[in-house]
Amino acid sequence: ENCRIIDTYQEADAVLYHGPDFHGYNQHITSKQIAVFWVLESPVNYRPNRINWTMTYRLDSDILLPYGVIRKAEGPIQVDYEQLWNEKKASTVWLISNCGHNNARIQLANALQQGGLNIDIFGRCGKPTPNNCDGTSKQSDKCVAELFRPYKFAISFENSLCPNYITEKFYELLEDRYTVPIVMQRSITRKNLQAPNNSFIAVDDFKNLADLVNYIHTVENSKEEYLKYQSWREHYTVKSAYFSIEETGFCALCKKLMANNFTTKYYENMSSWHSPNTCEQPQDGFAKKYLDLVTALPL
Structure with missing residues (x-):
């Protein structure tokens, strides 16, 4: 004030x-x-x-x-795992509007698709979104949250690999979309931002893309294994700070x-x-x- x-x-x-x-x-x-x-x-x-x-x-x-904050909860949080699992009907989603960056993230996603991972790519670099949810300015819209909620995983590849650089899209996936992010490097996400280890999957945890694809298939087809990636919600809260001046x-x-x-x-x-x-x-x-x-x- x-x-x-x-x-x-x-x-x-x-x-x-x-x-x-x-x-x-x-x-x-x-x-x-x-x-x-x-x-x-x-x-x-x-x-x-x-x-x-x-x-x-x-x-x-x-x-x-920060683009967001992850905090330890003051006490246990109730999580409706049954509802969470039941609403997850699809595999992997990616909403991407910037196709021009040179860190080969689009080629990486295409290679994952080629290897058998079912990725629905929306936005300027993919197919049109329902309800006109394309565009960076709409990433935080309710329609984007509704688009993501049925998916178990989401590609969360940043346009550049720089120290501490994780944008609001990662936090929003955890905050209100209940979708497990797939990031490029664990060190940037875990070491720098203190994201719970079991809240995301990192490409560099695997020797090659085939191992990653096989692992995702294993997790998405097992209720028990998938919900392990949601169990952190009992102990942490996430808030995207991009549009909150207090945060x-x-x-x-x-x-x-x-x-x-x-x-x-x-x-x-x-x-x-x-x-x-x-x-x-x-x-x-x-x-x-x-x-x-x-x-x-x-x-």
């Missing part, structure tokens, strides 16, 4: 620079104002300039701006400003801190490693 978001930077205590639109340090802000690098996307086009604080999804940011970094930014603990700390070169070089490069790509082994799939 002590903070306001305004669009007149001359009156502001903190000035936020949105990463993708940051074209140069504003020399007109005063020494009493805090310059904050604010970004939710992975490293793309950034220019070297001086910034005081960082406000991103990365865990080493001055102000953490995002803005309240933390306000508190930091109210503490009046302004220091002379600054990042002289943001391009080295938030650089594409911190991400896995396409030529050394994670997906490529598995695609090179695609001959191991039963065709």
Whole structure:
């Protein structure tokens, strides 16, 4: 209640620079104002300039701006396993709107399909969705939740493999879609975000895609095995923070400003801190490693 978001930077205590639109340090802000690098996307086009604080999804940011939060529940939570199992009628779904990224995630999903995994791909990179649910802006719509709920699994491949970079789509799968995410790397999801081990399946837990496909078939055809991936719900809560100002970094930014603990700390070169070089490069790509082994799939 002590903070306001305004669009007149001359009156502001903190000035936020949105990463993708940051074209140069504003020399007109005063020494009493805090310059904050604010970004939710992975490293793309950034220019070297001086910034005081960082406000991103990365865990080493001055102000953490998460896509979601996973918390230990205060007490046991009742889960209706019978209803959950009964509503799961289909195998795997993927809603994807950006077909242009070069981490080979689409090729990886296609290889899984080729190997026998039944994936319904919707969106601009697949078939049209029911009720016009296409588009990134609609990922949090009720129609998307309804689309996902009958599926046991969902592809949750990010458009880039960068430290701590897990977007709201992963959290939403756990929060209200009751669908088990299939991610690329366990380390990013588990080590960095503390997601329960049995809340998702990671490609890199398997030597090749054939082993992964066989494992998913085993789990989806066994009520007991599948519900093991839902048992964490008794002990954890999940909330997508993307559209909740209380759960995002803005309240933390306000508190930091109210503490009046302004220091002379600054990042002289943001391009080295938030650089594409911190991400896995396409030529050394994670997906490529598995695609090179695609001959191991039963065709």
